[in-house]
Amino acid sequence: MSFHPASAPDFLPREQMNALQLDRLQKVAQRAYTKVELFRDRMRGFDGVHSLPEIADLPFTTKSDLRDTYPFGLFASPIEQVVRLHASSGTTGKPIVVAYTKEDLDVWTNVMVRAFAACGLTRGDIIQNAYGYGLFTGGLGAHYGAEALGATVIPISGGNTERQIMVLKDFNVTAICCTPSYFLHLLERAGEMGVNIADLPLRAGIFGAEPWTDSMRARIQVSGGIRAYDIYGLTEIIGPGVAIECEAQDGLHIFEDHFYPEIIDPDTGQPLPEGAEGELVLTTLSKQAMPLLRYRTRDITALIPGPCRCGRTLRRMRRIGRRSDDMLIVRGVNVFPSQIETALLAVEGTLPHYQIVLTRDKGLDQMEVLVEVTSEVFSDKVGALEGLHDRLAAALEHTLGIRAHVRLVGPQTIQRSEGKAKRVFDRRNLA
Ligand code: DLL
Numbered sequence: 001m002s003f004h005p006a007s008a009p010d011f012l013p014r015e016q017m018n019a020l021q022l023d024r025l026q027k028v029a030q031r032a033y034t035k036v037e038l039f040r041d042r043m044r045g046f047d048g049v050h051s052l053p054e055i056a057d058l059p060f061t062t063k064s065d066l067r068d069t070y071p072f073g074l075f076a077s078p079i080e081q082v083v084r085l086h087a088s089s090g091t092t093g094k095p096i097v098v099a100y101t102k103e104d105l106d107v108w109t110n111v112m113v114r115a116f117a118a119c120g121l122t123r124g125d126i127i128q129n130a131y132g133y134g135l136f137t138g139g140l141g142a143h144y145g146a147e148a149l150g151a152t153v154i155p156i157s158g159g160n161t162e163r164q165i166m167v168l169k170d171f172n173v174t175a176i177c178c179t180p181s182y183f184l185h186l187l188e189r190a191g192e193m194g195v196n197i198a199d200l201p202l203r204a205g206i207f208g209a210e211p212w213t214d215s216m217r218a219r220i221q222v223s224g225g226i227r228a229y230d231i232y233g234l235t236e237i238i239g240p241g242v243a244i245e246c247e248a249q250d251g252l253h254i255f256e257d258h259f260y261p262e263i264i265d266p267d268t269g270q271p272l273p274e275g276a277e278g279e280l281v282l283t284t285l286s287k288q289a290m291p292l293l294r295y296r297t298r299d300i301t302a303l304i305p306g307p308c309r310c311g312r313t314l315r316r317m318r319r320i321g322r323r324s325d326d327m328l329i330v331r332g333v334n335v336f337p338s339q340i341e342t343a344l345l346a347v348e349g350t351l352p353h354y355q356i357v358l359t360r361d362k363g364l365d366q367m368e369v370l371v372e373v374t375s376e377v378f379s380d381k382v383g384a385l386e387g388l389h390d391r392l393a394a395a396l397e398h399t400l401g402i403r404a405h406v407r408l409v410g411p412q413t414i415q416r417s418e419g420k421a422k423r424v425f426d427r428r429n430l431a
Pocket of ligand 1 (some may be wrong): 088133137207208209210211212230231232233234236237239240241297299319320321323381
């Protein structure tokens with residue numbers, strides 16, 4: 001098997017990787033300390049980092065640090081050296097703003113080339129990039145990576161679903177980049193237009209920007225006739241290209257020469273041993289314009305011990321199943337949307353479109369799960385619907401430990417997404 005030349009760092013012997021990481025960590029910590037007021041204040045008396053475990057002595061950064069210093073307060077480079085800004089809108093208030101120097105953009109392109117190469121894409125591929133272009137990092141991040149790979153890029157951006165399907169078909173597209181929920185929408189709309197995506201040359205999807213489960217992957221791979229790869233990233237750290245699955249589809253390789261991962265206990269902030277599940281903390285090892293030390297992502301995962309079949313020495317993390325802040329507490333019980341997705345998709349007759357609605361009735365939490373079912377089931381006699389309803393209700397109760405109201409709805413009832421799907425509606429605190 002031949003590898004892309006840019007992928008060489010993916011295979012570095014461990015000692016070399018550690019030496020490279022330590023060298024970069026020393027430089028980035030020094031840079032943050034000397035150039036950014038917030039770090040200077042938090043790192044009083046800083047006298048260098050002498051070993052990788054000493055990273056644990058550095059302070060954490062959080063999303064509120066980005067908000068509190070809005071817009072340019074964390075920049076470590078003068079604005080003349082900043083060649084790009086991106087922003088991500090939070091759920092509340094001001095967006096967070098991130099900056100890139102020319103070198104930062106080169107690093108981003110480099111990790112994206114390696115990401116595409118890891119899932120088997122080459123210069124021969126025709127890549128439809130349906131991540132949104134603009135302040136969102138998905139579009140431009142994937143764009144420059146795909147171009148530098150030498151592939152043919154179609155910068156279609158998100159939305160305009162019918163045109164996406166026409167292009168997919170007419171341009172012999174071999175790979176698509178978008179959120180997994182948008183790909184579901186494309187599959188469905190294509191079906192309505194008489195196009196079976198599984199019959200097209202499309203062979204790979206590079207899906208990320210939102211959580212999705214292995215059960216969702218299985219559905220997508222079968223109906224799309226493709227291999228669906230999970231790509232992870234976040235605006236604060238760079239955008240897409242922090243980690244990606246390889247062809248083994250067994251965890252996401254972290255581009256550790258640029259992003260140093262730690263797993264901590266989200267409650268105590270203490271580092272956890274390899275293999276333990278906790279919050280992912282990332283340090284940007286080579287960022288110039290906006291270095292972040294020990295950024296708390298809120299994403300929950302675990303580092304996977306042991307080597308990968310693909311031969312990469314880059315450490316792997318499990319797919320992000322949840323965030324530390326997406327836990328719903330329903331009648332005192334902790335519920336994660338990903339548990340619901342897995343339970344629903346394990347039952348035959350469901351479609352991968354669902355919504356979770358929380359309300360409060362006389363002081364008691366109520367959880368309703370709306371799930372679409374195939375038109376065959378929906379139009380079948382009441383018996384089939386009832387049977388499915390009961391199976392789903394039992395599956396949910398078994399997984400969650402509490403009862404949920406299940407409402408079966410026909411195909412196309414639930415709002416489709418063109419970017420990140422919104423599936424949880426918590427109306428408990430509405431008057
Ligand atoms: O979503 C960057 C990106 C674009 C990643 C395209 C992959 C593909 P943000 O909008 O800042 O950046 O959102 C980052 O989205 O902290 C995770 O909670 C979630 N997320 C991103 N990728 C995945 C994934 C982009 N593969 C936040 N699985 C992150 C689960 C993901 N969650």
